[in-house]
Amino acid sequence: MVEFSLWDILRNLLLAARWTVALSLIAFIGGGLVGMALLLARLAKVPGAQRGVAAYVQLFQGTPLLMQLFLAYFGLALFGIQVSAWVAAGVALTLYASAFLTEIWRGCVNAIPKGQWEAADSLALSFGEKMRHVVGPQALRIAVAPTVGFLVQVIKGTALASVIGFIELTKAGTMISNATFKPFIVYACVALMYFALCWPVSAYSRRLERSFRNGR
Amino acid sequence: MAAEPIVHIQGLRKRFGTNEVLKGIDFDVQPGEVVAIIGKSGSGKSTLLRCINGLEEFQEGALAVDGQALRHGDAKAMRALRQHVGMIFQSFNLFPHLTVGRNVMLAPKLVKSTSPEEGEKTARKLLERVGLAEKFDAWPDQLSGGQQQRVAIARALAMQPSVMLCDEITSALDPELVGEVLRVVESLADEGMTLLMVTHEMNFARKVSDRVVFMHAGRIHEMGPPEQLFGAPQTAELKQFIAALH
Numbered sequence: 111m112v113e114f115s116l117w118d119i120l121r122n123l124l125l126a127a128r129w130t131v132a133l134s135l136i137a138f139i140g141g142g143l144v145g146m147a148l149l150l151a152r153l154a155k156v157p158g159a160q161r162g163v164a165a166y167v168q169l170f171q172g173t174p175l176l177m178q179l180f181l182a183y184f185g186l187a188l189f190g191i192q193v194s195a196w197v198a199a200g201v202a203l204t205l206y207a208s209a210f211l212t213e214i215w216r217g218c219v220n221a222i223p224k225g226q227w228e229a230a231d232s233l234a235l236s237f238g239e240k241m242r243h244v245v246g247p248q249a250l251r252i253a254v255a256p257t258v259g260f261l262v263q264v265i266k267g268t269a270l271a272s273v274i275g276f277i278e279l280t281k282a283g284t285m286i287s288n289a290t291f292k293p294f295i296v297y298a299c300v301a302l303m304y305f306a307l308c309w310p311v312s313a314y315s316r317r318l319e320r321s322f323r324n325g326r
Numbered sequence: 327m328a329a330e331p332i333v334h335i336q337g338l339r340k341r342f343g344t345n346e347v348l349k350g351i352d353f354d355v356q357p358g359e360v361v362a363i364i365g366k367s368g369s370g371k372s373t374l375l376r377c378i379n380g381l382e383e384f385q386e387g388a389l390a391v392d393g394q395a396l397r398h399g400d401a402k403a404m405r406a407l408r409q410h411v412g413m414i415f416q417s418f419n420l421f422p423h424l425t426v427g428r429n430v431m432l433a434p435k436l437v438k439s440t441s442p443e444e445g446e447k448t449a450r451k452l453l454e455r456v457g458l459a460e461k462f463d464a465w466p467d468q469l470s471g472g473q474q475q476r477v478a479i480a481r482a483l484a485m486q487p488s489v490m491l492c493d494e495i496t497s498a499l500d501p502e503l504v505g506e507v508l509r510v511v512e513s514l515a516d517e518g519m520t521l522l523m524v525t526h527e528m529n530f531a532r533k534v535s536d537r538v539v540f541m542h543a544g545r546i547h548e549m550g551p552p553e554q555l556f557g558a559p560q561t562a563e564l565k566q567f568i569a570a571l572h
Contacts, residue, residue: 229419229478232379233433233485234408236401243432247423 114290126282127303133268136200141207148212170209176270178202183274199271218253251322258315262308332357332520338387347373349544360521362531365541371524375491379411380404392488412482416494418474420466427462430481452480456510472503492523540564
């Protein structure tokens with residue numbers, strides 16, 4: 111039997127952690143962009159956006175990410191569209207994150223008093239200027255904490271991508287523990303790595319909030 | 327008074343659902359005129375004011391400011407109209423994330439593409455005019471209500487509006503702060519600014535305005551010079567309204 115040193119375990123987990131990071135980044139960036147676009151469509155009162163986005167949010171918030179991953183990977187194949195695991199995971203995570211982010215940010219925007227919108231309107235600001243200079247900066251401040259809270263959930267949620275064949279951190283942990291028969295050490299290392307990914311994000315958000323408070 | 331009216335309102339009707347709050351308003355304001363709009367709460371006075379710069383949509387009728395017709399849904403026309411109309415709110419509505427100076431400079435920079443130097447010069451001049459020259463770098467929440475409202479006046483003036491709408495601008499202020507704001511408004515009236523104000527300050531309305539409009543149940547019920555309206559009210563509703571004030 112082959113002996114695995116701690117370094118072997120760590121090295122393999124670190125390699126797998128790259129996929130966790132990559133999947134998280136896809137979810138952050140894709141979800142952020144799509145979520146923002148949906149939010150703006152809603153705020154700009156694009157015809158049908160109100161209902162359409164609300165239904166979209168309900169759909170993706172009301173179904174497990176696991177099912178969304180399955181459907182993106184196997185479901186599209188049923189329609190004759192062959193997608194790689196990357197595309198399927200990218201699409202599913204983007205849709206999932208965008209539904210949550212657009213709803214979180216809508217709440218933040220709604221928290222801005224009506225008087226601020228009216229003051230901006232009465233000063234002849236356009237929709238874009240109003241968002242960029244009046245509503246956006248104020249909404250951003252209150253959005254930091256809930257947004258980061260969700261992003262940390264997403265980092266941990268990428269573990270589900272293992273069902274469509276990704277060997278990311280959690281899946282790698284399971285495989286290594288099966289090979290080494292050292293589940294405690296392996297999963298402890300896995301947990302520490304997730305912590306090492308999530309903690310800096312939370313710490314950065316706290317710093318961001320502080321700097322908003324001091325620097326306005 | 328044969329000049330072209332600066333605010334022209336014709337047959338204006340406004341409904342919230344099935345509830346009609348403005349039931350046909352015909353109303354012209356001449357340049358330089360100071361008009362006080364009085365009436366019970368729910369009479370439609372604030373709604374009428376808010377229709378003038380398009381914060382409220384109306385269902386029937388026409389409205390124009392400085393010859394610029396109000397067209398809802400036409401962003402360009404709304405932007406053009408709003409540049410002619412300044413508004414001051416009951417709750418000040420300063421932008422809390424910007425300093426006093428930047429509150430005043432924001433709209434001219436964005437909408438009129440004023441250069442930063444010119445914008446700052448104008449802002450400082452306007453803040454001096456409302457007695458807050460030293461507050462240029464202060465934050466809104468460091469100011470008293472009266473000071474915030476004066477900044478709001480400076481901010482509205484920075485767009486060089488032809489008409490200024492004042493929506494109960496002293497109602498949220500402590501009594502001792504009302505005077506400083508009204509003095510600024512009075513100086514605007516003296517300088518020939520066209521003013522439309524919804525107000526509960528009857529003494530001020532009497533003193534400053536050229537014309538008083540009494541609104542009741544969504545209509546202009548009585549209208550005339552302040553001496554006439556307060557001294558010799560014609561209708562039972564106005565008599566009752568005035569009696570209730572004392």
